[in-house]
Amino acid sequence: xxxxxxxxxxxxxxxxxxxxxxxxxxxxxxxxxxxxxxxxxxxxxxxxxxxxxxxxxxxxxxxxxxxxxxxxxxxxxxxxxxxxxxxxxxxxxxxxxxxxxxxxxxxxxxxxxxxxxxxxxxxxxxxxxxxxxxxxxxxxxxxxxxxxxxxxxxxxxxxxxxxxxxxxxxxxxxxxxxxxxxxxxxxxxxxxxxxxxxxxxxxxxxxxxxxxxxxxxxxxxxxxxxxxxxxxxxxxxxxxxxxxxxxxxxxxxxxxxxxxxxxxxxxxxxxxxxxxxxxxxxxxxxxxxxxxxxxxxxxxxxxxxxxxxxxxxxxxxxxxxxxxxxxxxxxxxxxxxxxxxxxxxxxxxxxxxxxxxxxxxxxxxxxxxxxxxxxxxxxxxxxxxxxxxxxxxxxxxxxxxxxxxxxxxxxxxxxxxxxxxxxxxxxxxxxxxxxxxxxxxxxxxxxxxxxxxxxxxxxxxxxxxxxxxxxxxxxxxxxxxxxxxxxxxxxxxxxxxxxxxxxxxxxxxxxxxxxxxxxxxxxxxxxxxxxxxxxxxxxxxxxxxxxxxxxxxxxxxxxxxxxxxxxxxxxxxxxxxxxxxxxxxxxxxxxxxxxxxxxxxxxxxxxxxxxxxxxxxxxxxxxxxxxxxxxxxxxxxxxxxxxxxxxxxxxxxxxxxxxxxxxxxxxxxxxxxxxxxxxxx
Numbered sequence: 001x002x003x004x005x006x007x008x009x010x011x012x013x014x015x016x017x018x019x020x021x022x023x024x025x026x027x028x029x030x031x032x033x034x035x036x037x038x039x040x041x042x043x044x045x046x047x048x049x050x051x052x053x054x055x056x057x058x059x060x061x062x063x064x065x066x067x068x069x070x071x072x073x074x075x076x077x078x079x080x081x082x083x084x085x086x087x088x089x090x091x092x093x094x095x096x097x098x099x100x101x102x103x104x105x106x107x108x109x110x111x112x113x114x115x116x117x118x119x120x121x122x123x124x125x126x127x128x129x130x131x132x133x134x135x136x137x138x139x140x141x142x143x144x145x146x147x148x149x150x151x152x153x154x155x156x157x158x159x160x161x162x163x164x165x166x167x168x169x170x171x172x173x174x175x176x177x178x179x180x181x182x183x184x185x186x187x188x189x190x191x192x193x194x195x196x197x198x199x200x201x202x203x204x205x206x207x208x209x210x211x212x213x214x215x216x217x218x219x220x221x222x223x224x225x226x227x228x229x230x231x232x233x234x235x236x237x238x239x240x241x242x243x244x245x246x247x248x249x250x251x252x253x254x255x256x257x258x259x260x261x262x263x264x265x266x267x268x269x270x271x272x273x274x275x276x277x278x279x280x281x282x283x284x285x286x287x288x289x290x291x292x293x294x295x296x297x298x299x300x301x302x303x304x305x306x307x308x309x310x311x312x313x314x315x316x317x318x319x320x321x322x323x324x325x326x327x328x329x330x331x332x333x334x335x336x337x338x339x340x341x342x343x344x345x346x347x348x349x350x351x352x353x354x355x356x357x358x359x360x361x362x363x364x365x366x367x368x369x370x371x372x373x374x375x376x377x378x379x380x381x382x383x384x385x386x387x388x389x390x391x392x393x394x395x396x397x398x399x400x401x402x403x404x405x406x407x408x409x410x411x412x413x414x415x416x417x418x419x420x421x422x423x424x425x426x427x428x429x430x431x432x433x434x435x436x437x438x439x440x441x442x443x444x445x446x447x448x449x450x451x452x453x454x455x456x457x458x459x460x461x462x463x464x465x466x467x468x469x470x471x472x473x474x475x476x477x478x479x480x481x482x483x484x485x486x487x488x489x490x491x492x493x494x495x496x497x498x499x500x501x502x503x504x505x506x507x508x509x510x511x512x513x514x515x516x517x518x519x520x521x522x523x524x525x526x527x528x529x530x531x532x533x534x535x536x537x538x539x540x541x542x543x544x545x546x547x548x549x550x551x552x553x554x555x556x557x558x559x560x561x562x563x564x565x566x567x568x569x570x571x572x573x574x575x576x577x578x579x580x581x582x583x584x585x586x587x588x589x590x591x592x593x594x595x596x597x598x599x600x601x602x603x604x605x606x607x608x609x610x611x612x613x614x615x616x617x618x619x620x621x622x623x624x625x626x627x628x629x630x631x632x633x634x635x636x637x638x639x640x641x642x643x644x645x646x647x648x649x650x651x652x653x654x655x656x657x658x659x660x661x662x663x664x665x666x667x668x669x670x671x672x673x674x675x676x677x678x679x680x681x
Contacts, residue, residue: 008113009053010036012035012036013032013035017112021134023134024134051129052128054129055127055129056129060310062075062280062292065311073320074474075316076118076444077117077282077445079281080123082111082112082127082278084109086107087107087272088105088273089104089273091268091269092267094266097255097258098258099257099258100264116447118473119323119472119473121318136300138273149296150299151296151297152257153218154215154216157219217309226254276298279294280310283448284451288447317451325477326339328476331406333511335401335511335512337401340650341353344403346384357425357427358490359392360394360647362391362661364581366608366609367389367607372388374388376389380660380663392516394516394579394647395515396648397519398481398482399515405465405468405497409505411466413495413496413498415436415461415493416493417434417435418434418493419431420489422490425578431490438459441481442454445472454481463479488520493515494510521577521643522576522643523577528674529552529570530572530676531572532570538566538596539598542568562680564630567626571638572622573622573638575619577617577642577644579617580645581607581644582605582608584605584642585640586640589632593628596626597624600624604623625638633679633680635679636677641672642671643672646669647669648666
């Protein structure tokens with residue numbers, strides 16, 4: 001076990017490591033067991049390939065995915081145990097599933113090292129090169145095993161088993177995500193981020209790095225149960241009764257990719273499978289709990305080894321705050337950051353935030369019809385410099401308020417909130433009565449200490465300033481984890497201080513913060529309508545009085561019988577939001593046939609051009625599409641996508657906001673995606 005001071009080459013080799021080294025070199029395992037790589041490399045310098053004594057660094061992060069936002073939240077101060085493992089498995093490969101699952105039946109493992117995650121959930125450890133060589137050689141000697149131990153990524157869900165050095169075509173991704181309710185259900189809140197990133201990568205030369213990163217993320221953040229039939233009383237020629245009795249249906253790993261060009265039996269026994277496995281525990285109020293226990297998490301065949309992301313179980317306590325944390329000046333009184341976005345002077349004069357309106361100015365900027373001289377610019381380095389096309393981006397989600405409360409005689413602080421309904425354009429002239437924010441949050445502590453709970457000292461919302469001393473890592477100088485469900489609107493927050501007897505201390509000037517909040521998706525005016533009529537062909541004449549309604553249908557499913565004729569289709573849809581960012585309509589077909597838009601159609605997409613322009617609140621479309629005679633019969637779809645200017649100030653979905661100066665388009669905004677379908681025969 002690593003005590004934190006022993007270097008990797010000074011750790012004693014155990015029986016499993018020794019047997020692997022023996023298999024590679026032909027020397028007896030007894031020559032290695034109980035010895036250190038440092039001593040062995042010196043003694044066997046000219047006997048064993050010196051590369052085997054080298055080490056490779058494996059780094060990763062332990063996270064818990066927020067089901068609402070899709071953001072991966074770090075798990076701090078967790079204990080990561082690394083094991084040499086050898087197991088016998090029964091592999092289960094059901095048709096027509098593209099994946100397989102592994103059921104361990106006999107395992108042997110020995111602890112190699114133990115490390116602790118930092119405040120951002122990160123960890124690293126070293127693995128001897130001979131271990132990696134043994135694992136890779138074992139897999140390469142067996143047909144299809146190189147693929148078998150690979151966990152599917154999000155990219156695999158779109159284009160399973162199609163190797164490519166580039167991400168899938170963004171336009172294909174958009175269509176697949178919109179048409180596939182199964183994909184949206186699988187990805188959950190992450191679907192919006194993938195869809196928005198794909199939409200931002202449709203043009204030649206567009207930056208696809210954010211999309212590529214999202215697509216390489218694990219497809220599943222929690223265990224996916226195998227579609228097992230009943231095992232009791234089963235007479236399967238491929239599985240003997242003893243093996244079936246050894247399988248625990250609740251103990252499995254996967255899913256993993258499977259071969260598609262080689263026959264794979266439904267059940268297959270895999271013996272003496274080597275691996276370096278990882279287990280993670282965390283000290284919770286209920287005691288020390290295992291929050292992750294995995295297998296085949298590390299991609300040994302890639303150099304450098306990619307970062308390993310371990311998705312912990314729902315019982316894990318995650319850091320709900322940005323990581324790394326913002327750089328707060330604790331001696332400066334007042335609000336300084338909301339999440340990672342600076343909101344205090346000099347940034348509040350429009351650089352990153354407009355303190356007079358409560359909007360962020362850099363995220364989701366407008367695209368004016370007539371740009372200013374020099375175009376829309378945004379300084380990535382100087383955050384005090386306002387962008388030339390300032391945005392009106394509201395906040396959404398959990399808001400983390402950072403700042404300073406250092407003041408003579410102050411022992412308590414509280415945050416009072418006043419609310420006004422509306423979009424914030426224009427800024428409200430008055431607000432409702434003030435009420436204290438009352439939230440509780442837990443701060444993880446190094447093992448074996450239990451988390452420290454920060455909570456108000458009384459119903460009046462006073463928090464002890466001394467309690468902030470227990471905050472560390474991303475929680476440092478956090479005044480409030482404002483996790484309550486917030487009504488859309490405008491909030492005026494006031495920071496107040498009190499002495500040890502909770503007598504308020506007058507502050508001049510008062511410490512206030514104005515914030516506009518909008519967590520709602522755009523509202524589509526449903527039901528959309530789809531009308532049709534026969535015509536002579538693509539671009540043929542239209543009789544405005546001859547439309548027949550296909551959607552919504554009077555009963556049952558929407559159906560159009562063309563009687564072999566070319567047809568015209570009229571699609572009408574609209575959407576609105578107080579803070580609309582973009583909207584787009586689309587049409588899709590089947591069998592390679594796609595409805596052809598009429599040349600006279602209005603624009604099928606828009607991005608808001610200015611905060612006071614109609615494009616900032618609504619979008620309407622009514623256009624005609626043609627389908628030629630002889631088009632394949634099947635299901636055709638028409639849809640509308642729209643999202644808002646709201647953004648996550650914690651940076652969980654914004655692509656590297658700190659290093660890009662927040663000069664980007666938020667890929668995870670609240671969105672609406674409505675699709676209607678019609679059968680055309």
